[in-house]
Amino acid sequence: MQIATAPPSSRQAAFERVDHWFNWPIIVLTVAMIPVLVVQETTKDPALLQMADVANWIIWLAFVVEFAVKFALAPQRGTFLRSAWLEILIIVLTPPFLSVPETVEGVRLLRLGRLSRLTRLSRLLPLLRIALLTSLATRFLKRALSPTAFPYVALVVAMVAVVGGAGFFMLEQESGSVHTLGDGLWWAVVTMFTVGYGDIVPRTAAGRIVGVLVMVIGISFISLLTANIAATFFRAQQAQARETMVDKVDELTRKVDELMEMVRKLENSRREDKE
Numbered sequence: 001m002q003i004a005t006a007p008p009s010s011r012q013a014a015f016e017r018v019d020h021w022f023n024w025p026i027i028v029l030t031v032a033m034i035p036v037l038v039v040q041e042t043t044k045d046p047a048l049l050q051m052a053d054v055a056n057w058i059i060w061l062a063f064v065v066e067f068a069v070k071f072a073l074a075p076q077r078g079t080f081l082r083s084a085w086l087e088i089l090i091i092v093l094t095p096p097f098l099s100v101p102e103t104v105e106g107v108r109l110l111r112l113g114r115l116s117r118l119t120r121l122s123r124l125l126p127l128l129r130i131a132l133l134t135s136l137a138t139r140f141l142k143r144a145l146s147p148t149a150f151p152y153v154a155l156v157v158a159m160v161a162v163v164g165g166a167g168f169f170m171l172e173q174e175s176g177s178v179h180t181l182g183d184g185l186w187w188a189v190v191t192m193f194t195v196g197y198g199d200i201v202p203r204t205a206a207g208r209i210v211g212v213l214v215m216v217i218g219i220s221f222i223s224l225l226t227a228n229i230a231a232t233f234f235r236a237q238q239a240q241a242r243e244t245m246v247d248k249v250d251e252l253t254r255k256v257d258e259l260m261e262m263v264r265k266l267e268n269s270r271r272e273d274k275e
Contacts, residue, residue, distance in 0.1 A: 015073040022066045029059045034162060038181055041170045056096045063091055150228050156221045157192070164188040164214035168207055175203040192218030 032055065039052040067087050074080035081088070162185065169184030177200060178184050187200040191214050202208045 011073060011075045015070060015075065018069055018073055022070075026062065026066060029062050033059055034166065037166060037170075041166075041173075042181060053096065060091070060094065060096050063087065067091060150225075150232070153221060153225050153228055157218070157225055160214060160218045160221065161185060161188045161192060164191075164210060164218065167210045168202070168214075171204060171206040171210060172202060175207070177201060177203045177207065188214055188218070191215055192222050194219060 036052045036055045165185035165188035
């Protein structure tokens with residue numbers, strides 16, 4: 001006796017519908033992780049901590065449910081598992097029931113594992129996802145400098161500043177390098193823009209690792225953002241130059257037409273005089 005299974009085409013269609021349905025809920029829950037992490041790391045209010053813990057559980061369970069449903073509907077589960085390696089790592093490494101002892105200095109870097117959930121915001125970056133999948137740097141740069149890419153690049157810059165600043169604050173607050181979340185965000189922005197005031201510096205190995213990541217990723221996308229802004233002005237100048245050229249050509253065409261009309265009138269006048 002054989003168990004009837006859905007045809008591959010219908011399974012693929014169902015998988016795509018579910019993936020599309022989960023898209024925005026997962027994005028909203030991922031963004032909600034930022035205030036949850038901030039509350040968990042900064043507040044001492046038991047009520048707020050309890051609310052943050054509940055939200056943390058809801059977000060993690062939503063990731064688990066999404067993965068389980070998509071795995072059940074995937075036409076080729078082996079291929080799906082290979083493509084969903086990041087989602088698997090997030091589920092395995094960031095369960096709410098696991099806690100890292102804050103007294104163990106070397107292990108405290110694992111607390112940043114919860115920030116890995118923010119990588120799910122890559123759903124908002126189809127441009128960057130295409131570039132990574134194709135591994136074609138030229139196509140990526142062409143798309144990154146297009147007018148429609150500006151919001152995506154700006155979003156990455158903002159996300160690096162928020163995630164990097166929050167992570168730096170979480171790791172360095174006990175060392176006395178930072179005192180508030182605002183200090184961490186200020187440090188991230190100053191680092192990304194290579195200003196280097198030196199008023200806030202990492203004092204732990206974990207903080208230095210975060211600093212390297214913010215520098216490498218942040219400076220790269222700041223360069224893209226600057227290039228995008230410059231390209232926007234350049235395109236505006238080109239458009240203005242084209243409009244000016246078109247106006248000059250139209251004016252020259254009008255004058256030529258007027259001159260040809262005058263020539264025709266002179267020829268007609270000369271014929272009339274001869275007759």
